[in-house]
Amino acid sequence: MTSCRICGGPVQEILDLGRQPSANKFLLPSEVEQEFLFRLAIGACADCTMVQLLEDVPQELRYHSAYRYLASGSASHRKHFEQDARRFLETELTGPDAFIVEIGCNDGVMLETIAQAGVRHLGVEPASAVAEIARGKGIDVVTTFFDADTAADIRAAHGPAQVVFGANTICHISHQESLFRGLDTLLGPDGVFVFEEPYLETIFGALAFDQIYDEHVFYFSARSVQAMAARFGFELVDVEEVPLHGGEIRYTIARPGRRRPTEAVHQLLAREQEIGLAEPETYARFGMTVAQVRSDLLTLLHEIRDSGRTVVGYGAPAKAATVTNYCGIGPDLVPFTCDSTPAKQNLLLPGTHLPVLPPEEFHKAAPDFALLFAWNHAEEIMAKERAFRERGGKWIRYVPQVRIS
Ligand code: TMP
Ligand code: ZN
Numbered sequence: 001m002t003s004c005r006i007c008g009g010p011v012q013e014i015l016d017l018g019r020q021p022s023a024n025k026f027l028l029p030s031e032v033e034q035e036f037l038f039r040l041a042i043g044a045c046a047d048c049t050m051v052q053l054l055e056d057v058p059q060e061l062r063y064h065s066a067y068r069y070l071a072s073g074s075a076s077h078r079k080h081f082e083q084d085a086r087r088f089l090e091t092e093l094t095g096p097d098a099f100i101v102e103i104g105c106n107d108g109v110m111l112e113t114i115a116q117a118g119v120r121h122l123g124v125e126p127a128s129a130v131a132e133i134a135r136g137k138g139i140d141v142v143t144t145f146f147d148a149d150t151a152a153d154i155r156a157a158h159g160p161a162q163v164v165f166g167a168n169t170i171c172h173i174s175h176q177e178s179l180f181r182g183l184d185t186l187l188g189p190d191g192v193f194v195f196e197e198p199y200l201e202t203i204f205g206a207l208a209f210d211q212i213y214d215e216h217v218f219y220f221s222a223r224s225v226q227a228m229a230a231r232f233g234f235e236l237v238d239v240e241e242v243p244l245h246g247g248e249i250r251y252t253i254a255r256p257g258r259r260r261p262t263e264a265v266h267q268l269l270a271r272e273q274e275i276g277l278a279e280p281e282t283y284a285r286f287g288m289t290v291a292q293v294r295s296d297l298l299t300l301l302h303e304i305r306d307s308g309r310t311v312v313g314y315g316a317p318a319k320a321a322t323v324t325n326y327c328g329i330g331p332d333l334v335p336f337t338c339d340s341t342p343a344k345q346n347l348l349l350p351g352t353h354l355p356v357l358p359p360e361e362f363h364k365a366a367p368d369f370a371l372l373f374a375w376n377h378a379e380e381i382m383a384k385e386r387a388f389r390e391r392g393g394k395w396i397r398y399v400p401q402v403r404i405s
Helices: 029-034 075-090 111-116 128-136 148-158 176-186 200-205 222-231 263-274 280-306 318-327 359-365 375-384 386-390
Strands: 010-021 037-045 051-053 099-103 120-124 161-167 187-198 235-242 248-254 311-314 355-357 369-372 394-397
Touching: 010 280, 010 318, 037 318, 075 111, 075 161, 075 375, 099 111, 111 120, 120 148, 148 161, 148 176, 161 176, 176 187, 176 222, 187 200, 200 280, 222 235, 222 248, 222 263, 235 263, 280 311, 280 318, 311 359, 355 359, 369 375, 375 386, 375 394
Parallel strands: 099 120, 099 161, 161 187, 311 369, 369 394
Antiparallel strands: 010 037, 037 051, 187 248, 235 248
């Protein structure tokens, strides 16, 4: 049995999604032969309730110069992170020496606004190509992983931070103990650690099983984050819902006793208890329902193919790797997908090797159906592609269940 990365307790398996690639490792055709696969499965700690991968992929294989994900790839994300930055500027960062560090700043979608305001900041980003994009926006970035040593270097060079921020990054870090030691070094006495990550309840409740992939080492809940913070000498003081990636929580952590935990923390903890988020029955139900979605989706795709109609994918998020590899959806069922990110275009989706083409190819193909892999951007994409529906095209979604609209 695996032991918990946070507390060492026993981790019991919840769901096995089979052999899978690193979800953002888009491939050139020449790279297909050497593709790296691992067993994608999650389990829950019987002691601290933290849900986590059973096996993980070394971080150097996940974040490297060819890492393709751009956090500013959608209008909704750009708007959200600009708002995050403005809030920090109005609250925690008003002092003359204000300093904010972002772990995994990606292409600078949040720090851009901070840099424009002339406030001291530092992005820590191991993926060099995306870090370079951030630098091009006038943002200070170091190309490295965040851990206790990096934090000590930053503290020595820049002094204490009022805010350490991370979005869709903290659950990617397997060395949480080192991360929290780093926070202890880096944060000022009243500093806060704020992070926004996919929420376990969304994954279970809304069946967003495609949020499970190699980069997401942890699947946080208020309860497991509270336990983790306490174990490493901090306190969970606030939680807030964030409407990104299908439903996330923004956690605020402070040094113990420095800030009073808000009512929202108590409410979310009570709600998780009420719905039995950490109960074995919840885990078992999730596993069974996900298997049903796989079966329904495959039935539909086979029916479409057998009746001579056409379907192509829409979007090539990391989530697409999970669903296509778990269900076994290859180019025989879905000949290609399209994505607006130039760095992903003309490469192959990891594992199942669906070609990723520019959106113009979707327009040219004029398929009968579009399988919406980027379902969390449904509104934005359907508005952009209104013409597809107007000429009779139908969208297929599979979260929380398979449906056509
Ligand atoms: P994300 O959900 O992880 O942000 O990934 C969404 C992917 O979908 C990303 O690769 C960009 C792509 N996308 C499009 O291709 N067209 C669009 O209109 C939007 C909003 C996203
Ligand atoms: Zn544990």
